[in-house]
Amino acid sequence: MTRSPDFRALTRRQLLTRASAVGASFVAGAGFIAAPDAAWAAETSHLEPSTFATLVQMARDIYPHDRIPDAYYVIAVKGYDSVEAAGRVEAGIAALNEAARGRGHGHYLDIGWERDRVDLLRSIEGSAFFQTVRSGLVTGLYNQKAVWPLFGYEGESFSHGGYIDRGFDDITWL
Amino acid sequence: MSAPFDLSDDSVVVIVGTGAGGGVLANELAQKGVSVVALEAGGRYLPEDYINDEWESFGQLAWTDARTTSGDWRVARDFPGLPTWIVKAVGGSTVHWAGASLRFQDHEWKAATTYGEVPGANLLDWPIDGAEMAPWYDLAEKKLGVTRTNGWPGLPGNNNFKVLEKGAKALGYTEVSTGRMAIMSHETGDRTMCQQTGFCFQGCKWGAKWSSAYTDIEQGEATGKLEVRTKCHAARILHDDSGKVTGVEYFDETGALQMQAARVVCVAGNSIESPRLLLNSASTMFPDGLANSSGQVGRNYMRHTTGSVYAVFEQPVHMYRGTTMAGIVQDEARHDPARGFVGGYELETLSIGLPFMAAFLDPGGWGREFTSALDGYANMAGLWIVGEDMPQEANRITLSPDVKDQFGLPAPNVHFDDHPNDIAMRNHAYAQGAAIYDAVGAVRTFPTPAYPSTHNLGTNRMSERPEDGVVNRHGQTHDIANLFVSDGSQFTTGAAENPTLTIVALAIRQAEYIRGAMARGEI
Ligand SMILES: Cc1cc2nc3c(=O)[nH]c(=O)nc-3n(C[C@H](O)[C@H](O)[C@H](O)COP(=O)(O)OP(=O)(O)OC[C@H]3O[C@@H](n4cnc5c(N)ncnc54)[C@H](O)[C@@H]3O)c2cc1C
Ligand code: SF4
Numbered sequence: 003m004t005r006s007p008d009f010r011a012l013t014r015r016q017l018l019t020r021a022s023a024v025g026a027s028f029v030a031g032a033g034f035i036a037a038p039d040a041a042w043a044a045e046t047s048h049l050e051p052s053t054f055a056t057l058v059q060m061a062r063d064i065y066p067h068d069r070i071p072d073a074y075y076v077i078a079v080k081g082y083d084s085v086e087a088a089g090r091v092e093a094g095i096a097a098l099n100e101a102a103r104g105r106g107h108g109h110y111l112d113i114g115w116e117r118d119r120v121d122l123l124r125s126i127e128g129s130a131f132f133q134t135v136r137s138g139l140v141t142g143l144y145n146q147k148a149v150w151p152l153f154g155y156e157g158e159s160f161s162h163g164g165y166i167d168r169g170f171d172d173i174t175w176l
Numbered sequence: 177m178s179a180p181f182d183l184s185d186d187s188v189v190v191i192v193g194t195g196a197g198g199g200v201l202a203n204e205l206a207q208k209g210v211s212v213v214a215l216e217a218g219g220r221y222l223p224e225d226y227i228n229d230e231w232e233s234f235g236q237l238a239w240t241d242a243r244t245t246s247g248d249w250r251v252a253r254d255f256p257g258l259p260t261w262i263v264k265a266v267g268g269s270t271v272h273w274a275g276a277s278l279r280f281q282d283h284e285w286k287a288a289t290t291y292g293e294v295p296g297a298n299l300l301d302w303p304i305d306g307a308e309m310a311p312w313y314d315l316a317e318k319k320l321g322v323t324r325t326n327g328w329p330g331l332p333g334n335n336n337f338k339v340l341e342k343g344a345k346a347l348g349y350t351e352v353s354t355g356r357m358a359i360m361s362h363e364t365g366d367r368t369m370c371q372q373t374g375f376c377f378q379g380c381k382w383g384a385k386w387s388s389a390y391t392d393i394e395q396g397e398a399t400g401k402l403e404v405r406t407k408c409h410a411a412r413i414l415h416d417d418s419g420k421v422t423g424v425e426y427f428d429e430t431g432a433l434q435m436q437a438a439r440v441v442c443v444a445g446n447s448i449e450s451p452r453l454l455l456n457s458a459s460t461m462f463p464d465g466l467a468n469s470s471g472q473v474g475r476n477y478m479r480h481t482t483g484s485v486y487a488v489f490e491q492p493v494h495m496y497r498g499t500t501m502a503g504i505v506q507d508e509a510r511h512d513p514a515r516g517f518v519g520g521y522e523l524e525t526l527s528i529g530l531p532f533m534a535a536f537l538d539p540g541g542w543g544r545e546f547t548s549a550l551d552g553y554a555n556m557a558g559l560w561i562v563g564e565d566m567p568q569e570a571n572r573i574t575l576s577p578d579v580k581d582q583f584g585l586p587a588p589n590v591h592f593d594d595h596p597n598d599i600a601m602r603n604h605a606y607a608q609g610a611a612i613y614d615a616v617g618a619v620r621t622f623p624t625p626a627y628p629s630t631h632n633l634g635t636n637r638m639s640e641r642p643e644d645g646v647v648n649r650h651g652q653t654h655d656i657a658n659l660f661v662s663d664g665s666q667f668t669t670g671a672a673e674n675p676t677l678t679i680v681a682l683a684i685r686q687a688e689y690i691r692g693a694m695a696r697g698e699i
Contacts (some may be wrong), residue, residue, distance in 0.1 A: 064542045067551060094328060136542055144534035144550075145231055154554025155496065155530040158228035160381050164371030165334075170498035173335040175491040176342050176616060 017172035031137045048088040055083060056110050057135070060098065063119045064136050066141055067152075074149050079135070094131030101126060181213050181403050186437035188213045189690065190424050190454065191444055192410040195268015196679040197663030198444030199388025200319070200402070203396035204687030210404045210694065214393075215426050217409040217445075218264035221271070222390055226379030230513045233378035237271055239264040241449070242587040244576050249592040250625045254539035259590040261628040262446055267389025268408060269445055269446065269630070270676065271379045271534040274501035275358040275386065276524060277322040278673035279313050279678070282306035283511055284519075284564070285668040286523060290511060291518040296595055297566035298476055303640040303649040312681040320358035320386040320680065321367060330354045331361045331370060334498030335523045339557040343612035344505045344523075351506035354522070358386035358677075359499060372498035374527070400558045408434075411585055413441055413457040413466055413659070421466070425585050440690060440699055444663040444683075447477065447632035451573045451665060452588040454636070454646075467636070467653035467661075472646050474574060476567035476637050477590065478670040480630040481598045483561045485538065485609030486527055488552035494559050495527040505559075509672045517600040520672045521563025523609060528558075536627055549622060557613060561605040562631070564672045566595040573635050624630035631675055636665040650689040651682060658699040662686055 020039045027167075048052045080093045101122055102110045113119045126132050142147065150157050159165055181188050189205055191198045194216045197545040202214045218237075220593040227233045238261065245252040252259070262269045275467060282358045283290045285306055288299040317325040324330050331354045333341065344352045359376075360367045370384040383390055396402035407429040414423045414435070423437040443450045451474035465473050530553055538546055550675045571593060575586035594602075630681035639645025642654035651666050653659045664679050671678075693699045 010210065033277050036692075065547050066544055067547050069551070115512050136540075141231060141531070145531045150530055153530050153550065154492065154494070157529070158287055158375065159373045159497070160375070164373035164382075165497040166370075166372040168492065168497075169333060170372040171333040173338050173493060175489075 019096070046083045048085055049083045049091060052091055052111075054079075054083060056095045056098065057091060059111055059119070060095075060123070060135060061122060061139055061143070063116060065139055066116065069152050070149060074143060074146055077146060078139055079136075081142070090131065094129075097129075098122070098126065099130070179205045182212060183434060185211075187211060187439050188436070189440040189442060190438040190471065191442045191662065192424065193268055193446065193663060194266050194393055194404060194448070195218075195263070195444065195663065196270050196273075196387060196676045197661070197683045198390065198442065199270065199392045200680050200683040201442060201444065201662045201687050202402050203392035205386075205442045205690065206396035206399045206401035208687065208691045209401060210691055212396070212440075214398060214402065214404045215402055215408040215409060215410050215424065215436070216266050217422045218266060218406065220266040220389070220404075220406050223379065223381045223383045226271075226381050228375040228378055229383065230378065230451070230529050237265050237379065240312050242579055243651045244299060244579050244587060244589045245591070246589060247571070247592040249357075249594060251628055252592070254625065255628050258628045259516075259592075260446075260448060260632055261630050262632065264528075265389065266393055266404060270387040270690050272377050272630070273387055273676055274499075274526075275388070276501050276504070276674040277317065277356050277358045277524070277677040280306065280309075280673055280678060281509065282672045284669065284671035284673075285309075287519070287564075294566060294597060295519055296568060297597065298569045299567060300568065300637070300639060300644055300668050302638060302640075307316065309678075309681055309685075312685045313677065315684050316677050316681040319362075319392075319684070320677065321360055321679070323355070323357045323359065323361045324353070325356060325622050331357055331499060331502070333376070334372065334495075334502045335493050336495035336527055336557050337503035338496070338560060339493055339495075339597045340503055340505065340525050340612060342522075343614075343616040346615035347608075347611055349505050349612075353504060354502060357499070357501070361385045370499060374496045374498060374500060374529075376500035377528075385617060389640035404645055410445070410453055411456065411583060413453065415456045415461065415466070415656070417461075419461060422654055424674060426471070431583075440658045440660065440694070442660040442662045442686075442690075444661075446663055447622075447635045447665040448573055448588050448590060450661060451635040451662055455575050456478065456585055460619065466691075467646050467655045467659055469655050470639075470643050472637060472639075472644070472662055474635050474636040475569050475572045476666065477553065477571040477573055477592060477632070478565050478567055478634040479592065480631045480633075481521065481563035481601045481605075482562065482626045482631075483602050483606060484558055484624040485606060485613065486533075486549075486556050486558040486624055487613035487621040488549065489555045489557065489616070489618055492554050493557045494554060495525075496529055500527055501525060501560075505612070505644060508605070515604055516599045517604065518629050519560055519564035519597070519601065521601055521605050522672055522674075523559050523561060523605065523612070524674075526560035529555060537624055539625065549620065549635075552620070555672060557614070561602065561611050562672065562674060563601045563605060564670050565598045567637070567669060568593065568595055568633055610639040623656055625679055631664070631670070633664045633667040633670050633675055636661040637664045637688055638668045651686045652689070660686065660690065
């Protein structure tokens with residue numbers, strides 16, 4: 003990796019130009035970006051559609067954000083709709099439905115109140131299935147660039163020249 | 177890149193690691209005309225390569241080789257395979273660091289004397305003191321371009337700082353400022369001024385923050401006296417029958433085992449890898465590892481007493497805009513046992529982006545208590561606690577009996593138990609941090625647990641007497657004259673301050689000593 007020796011003499015503008023040239027390569031490399039499309043939920047290739055729908059509800063119950071549409075939860079767990087994962091997920095969701103029946107419900111999805119679904123999830127919190135789904139969501143959900151604006155997080159600012167002229171010290175309510 | 181030094185050239189100084197300690201030492205020696213081969217396990221990434229995206233950057237830079245953990249610290253539960261958050265790359269953790277550059281307070285060089293007997297703590301005075309270090313600190317501050325030194329202005333405060341400042345002053349704190357930072361606060365024509373982009377932890381794309389990656393290393397290479405070999409992982413230090421070290425075995429980029437001969441070897445792989453390398457170099461002559469006659473190699477592992485306090489307000493803060501560590505409250509850094517603990521702590525603003533907040537706010541947490549906190553992300557402010565933790569003999573790096581790294585070398589196990597003093601200090605700091613934010617109308621505050629360790633210290637500690645530690649006042653091992661330790665593992669005690677300025681000052685001082693000792697024919 004080489005670099006012109008006068009690098010440090012470059013102006014801010016020149017640095018920015020270089021950055022946008024470099025930028026393209028890593029934006030394209032980011033993993034989770036896909037067009038949010040709720041129709042995905044129905045189109046499973048390896049999981050039963052009902053299993054996948056239950057998984058999406060479970061994801062929302064673990065990390066509930068009312069301002070975030072289902073589509074992002076769908077993207078977050080879409081990876082489980084694969085040959086390798088399908089068996090474990092079918093078993094995990096079957097166990098979840100079994101636990102729901104144990105509490106007098108038909109299926110997990112039949113439980114009307116989030117509070118009751120969360121109670122059920124608490125009872126299986128220690129299971130490998132729950133922990134896999136939960137920890138996968140930490141990146142699967144929150145590392146989707148498309149959800150960042152919904153939290154007011156602006157992501158990288160280098161390509162815009164930083165926040166030096168864009169509100170790094172704009173607080174007024176203090 | 178040119179390769180000026182032959183593997184069999186035994187006139188060179190071999191330095192393992194190119195971070196704060198190794199990178200500075202390499203340049204300082206090269207400037208003095210000493211031939212240096214620096215072995216760096218990671219690759220070379222420069223400002224145009226850095227990625228302003230937390231997880232992608234982590235994938236690019238983080239040290240993720242196999243490690244194990246034990247002990248009662250929460251990191252062992254939350255991140256059992258990732259005890260530290262440090263860098264594998266040219267520049268080491270100075271690519272990640274935030275730039276806070278503080279000198280030790282005078283009494284902190286003499287913790288054993290100042291604090292007296294603390295049960296369970298293996299306290300020791302440093303063999304050096306503030307007066308002796310002052311001129312080296314001067315040089316370090318000049319090198320790093322530290323704000324509020326040498327007449328340079330402080331950085332402007334961002335929103336996160338303004339919240340901290342207002343709350344701290346409301347509580348009666350007076351030592352509140354945008355701190356001393358190794359970040360350019362003005363244009364010099366040499367380094368770009370801080371553009372307040374945030375992402376200081378992911379590598380500064382403006383080169384405004386000091387990192388040895390694009391300052392000292394390049395300056396050293398420009399002398400023609402420094403060769404940096406990237407993706408070269410030091411595996412073992414060799415010695416002769418007289419007990420002098422003779423070279424370093426390493427795995428090169430292709431995985432092939434090489435041996436670089438050496439006149440002097442300096443270990444600067446950060447406080448987990450440095451003792452691991454000494455332990456992995458055990459031989460029939462040194463069955464407990466190199467330079468370990470005291471039995472202290474790997475012991476007294478310190479990581480600073482840390483934790484964060486985040487707070488949500490009714491209105492926006494946008495804490496992530498601008499410098500990550502944008503300001504500091506220093507009133508609690510004093511030693512005042514009336515608070516229920518010895519030593520002190522600093523409170524420094526900190527912000528992490530949404531992806532890391534989700535991972536670190538309450539690892540393992542879920543449900544609405546957790547998600548409603550994240551819903552307040554735009555209205556959040558945050559600070560980080562950095563306080564002196566107690567050295568304890570049993571907090572140590574050992575070689576795992578069963579886990580091996582990608583080269584087949586025994587992985588390090590990192591054992592850490594909190595000392596009661598650490599817990600008392602952390603609880604005090606959590607309360608003060610929350611009070612600061614409550615004073616400006618926080619709706620909720622979150623006492624957030626420690627992240628994987630960013631400050632790793634003390635595992636080859638400096639001591640006056642050979643039986644108390646691993647290295648002498650120059651970082652030279654007590655046992656082997658031509659073997660040095662040049663990174664944060666030399667620390668006898670950790671002090672309340674972020675460690676890097678002191679690591680750099682020690683490296684500059686050590687370079688002067690090594691050059692002199694070589695000229696005198698002592699090594
Ligand atoms: C997120 C973050 C923020 C921080 N903020 C601050 C701050 O504001 N102020 C402050 O003072 N400090 C800060 N620090 C801490 C600071 O980065 C470290 O204290 C400092 O860099 C440690 O210097 P070192 O020389 O001991 O190790 P490092 O800088 O980590 O360098 C060690 C080098 O050795 C290499 N290496 C290791 N083993 C081998 C081997 N076997 N063979 C070859 N190479 C090897 C590594 O790849 C690495 O490049 C921060 C750290 C992090 C991670
Ligand atoms: S905020 Fe300043 S120091 Fe930090 S990365 Fe951006 S330009 Fe560099």
